[in-house]
Amino acid sequence: MKYTTTQWDETIVALATPPGIGAIGVIRLSGPKAIDIINSLFPSKDLAAQASHTVHVGYLKANGKAIDEVVVTLFKGPKSYTGENVVEISGHGSPFVLQQIIDACIAAGCRLAKPGEFTQRAFLNGKLDLTQAEAVADLIASNTAASHKNALHNIRGGFSAELKALREQLISFSALIELELDFSQEDVEFADRSQLYGLVSGAIERVSKLAHSFQLGNVIKNGVSVAIVGKPNAGKSTLLNTLLNENRAIVSDIAGTTRDTIEEILNIDGILFRFIDTAGIREHTSDQIESIGVEKSLEKMRQADVVLYLFDVNSMPVEELVAVKEEFDKNGFRYLLVGNQVDKGDEAFVRDRYAKAAPFLLIAAKQGLHIEVLKERLVDMVLQGEVTTEDTIVTNARHFHSLQQMLQSLSDIRAGLDNRIPGDLLALDIxxxxxxxxxxxxEVSNEDLLDYIFSKFCIGK
Known part of the structure; x- marks a missing residue:
């Protein structure tokens, strides 16, 4: 998405609502001629003479023919989303009618907007910084309460505010150290090294926390994959059906019924869990199709964020469960051992029997016993109690990478202060x-980076 200087002077138009039939469709224009262009198509009133942030009803016409009765909303720059003159046309949601309006706008002097161009103009005009602009896309894509809350927090400048305060302090110290270089012959220090040390130490702590939050942020944004594994007939498909509260997977007493993996998504406390019901894992089977299913199960287990190992408390040998636990530990899996069909025996006896393999949960998938406890444990495993959704949470991989680089630079500054390195080297680290x-x-960017970021937006945003 390359731009020339003249392209920023052009007026753009795009459908701002999802394509398809609906009651209302909204078309957005932005640019220096936005009001003049709509004024030429809207004979009901002289829009150029109207105040900003006003709404007007009338017929939109092209070549003397009425296209639709619309509602026109005016936002005069710089008090608009993009910082430019913006007009939004609310028309009836017929794809044909909306396309007629867009065609009329193009004929009158607009061009079609590129993906994310409205928000990119807002960024370039200083209405949003880059973290806020990216949060707009996150808000549009949010599908849980947690992702919605985090995106809204960042749009309001929560993340930006933390970084802005640190930036201003570092710039202040950098200026003082640069000033020292001008008086190097006098051997004076304008920057209080102890104060800078305290600032950097506090910054390292805060940036480390932000970088660490990316693990949770990735979960909030992309969800958690949970592979349900275990022996044939352990109740994996029954558990999936119970979690979903529907008969999604085929259940039978015949070993090897599940031949392929089945994936379903469940929202638990604002976090998306993608449960993967896998084929039962057993070492020897003469069924070629089942063998392929077992191999897929092992692959999904290696790829999953969490492995839920389900075992039948009435048939699983203790030593075998201990061996499974040791194997998971050795491979560094995040896992949860879950004993099924506890309703068929004494729960206290079962807990004592498998004490060597603790910790584990006991459930009865078919009866729905302790399923809520299982859900709570899964959420706890993800959140780990270390970061709460009230904090600023990093969900963007680009931000995470820059925070890591920044953390290294801050560590270099602190090490330089410890070793009393010269001011010119300290200034480089800052x-x-x-x-x-x-x-x-x-505040530091390049055109290719901006093009990549905004190209991922939808057309009308």
């Missing part, structure tokens, strides 16, 4: 930290 901080907010 400038490097400011560079990575600016990459996040967009």
């Amino acid at each position: 400038r490097r930290a400011l560079h990575y901080l600016g990459e996040i907010t967009g």
Whole structure:
């Protein structure tokens, strides 16, 4: 998505609501001629003479023919989303009618907007910084309460505010150290090294926390994959059906019924869990199709964020369960051992029997016994109690990478202060930290990066 200077002077148009039939469709224009173009198609009123943030009803016409009765909303720059003149046309939601309106706007002097161009103009005009602009896309894509809350927090500048305060302090110290270089012959220090040390130490702690939050942020944004594995007839498909509260997987007493993996998504406390019901794992089977299913199960287990190992408390040998636990530990899996069909025996006896393999959960999938406890444990495994959704949470891989680089630069500054390195070298480390901080907010950016970021937006945003 390459732009020339003249392209930023053009007026753009796009459908801002999803394509398809609906009651209302909204078309957005932005640019210096937005009001003039709609004014030429809207004979009911002189829009150029109207105040900003006003709504007007009338017929939109092209070549003397009425296209639709519409509602026109005016937003005069710079008090608009993009910082430019913006007009939004609310018309009836016929795809044919909406396309007629867009065609009329193009004939009158607009061009079609590129993906994310409205928000990119808002960024370039100083209405949003880059983290806020990216949060707009996250808000549009949010599908849980947690992802919605985090995106809204960042749009309001929660993440930006933390970085802005740190940036201003680092710039202040950098300026003082640069000033020292001008008086190097006098051997004076304008920057209080102890104060800078305290600032950097506090920044390292905060940036480390932000970087660490990416693990949770990735979960909030993309969900958690949970592979349900175990021996044939352990009740994996029954558990999936119970979690979903529907008969999604085929259940039978015949070993090897599930031949392929089945994936379903469940929202638990605002986090998306993608449960994967796998074929039962057994070492020897003469069925070629089942063998392929077992291999897929092992592959899904290696790829999953969490492995839920389900075992039948009435048939699983203790030593075998202990061996499974040791194997999972050795491979570094995040796992949960879950004993099924506890309703068929004494729960206290079962707990004592499998004490060597603790910790584990006991459930009865078919009866729905302790399923809520299982859900709570899964959420606890993801959140780990270390970061709460009230904090600023990093969900963007680009931000995470820049935070890691920034953390290294801050560590270099602190090490330089410990070793009392010269001011010119200290200034270099501070400038490097400011560079990575600016990459996040967009104060340091390049055209290719911006093109990539905004190309992932929808057309009308």
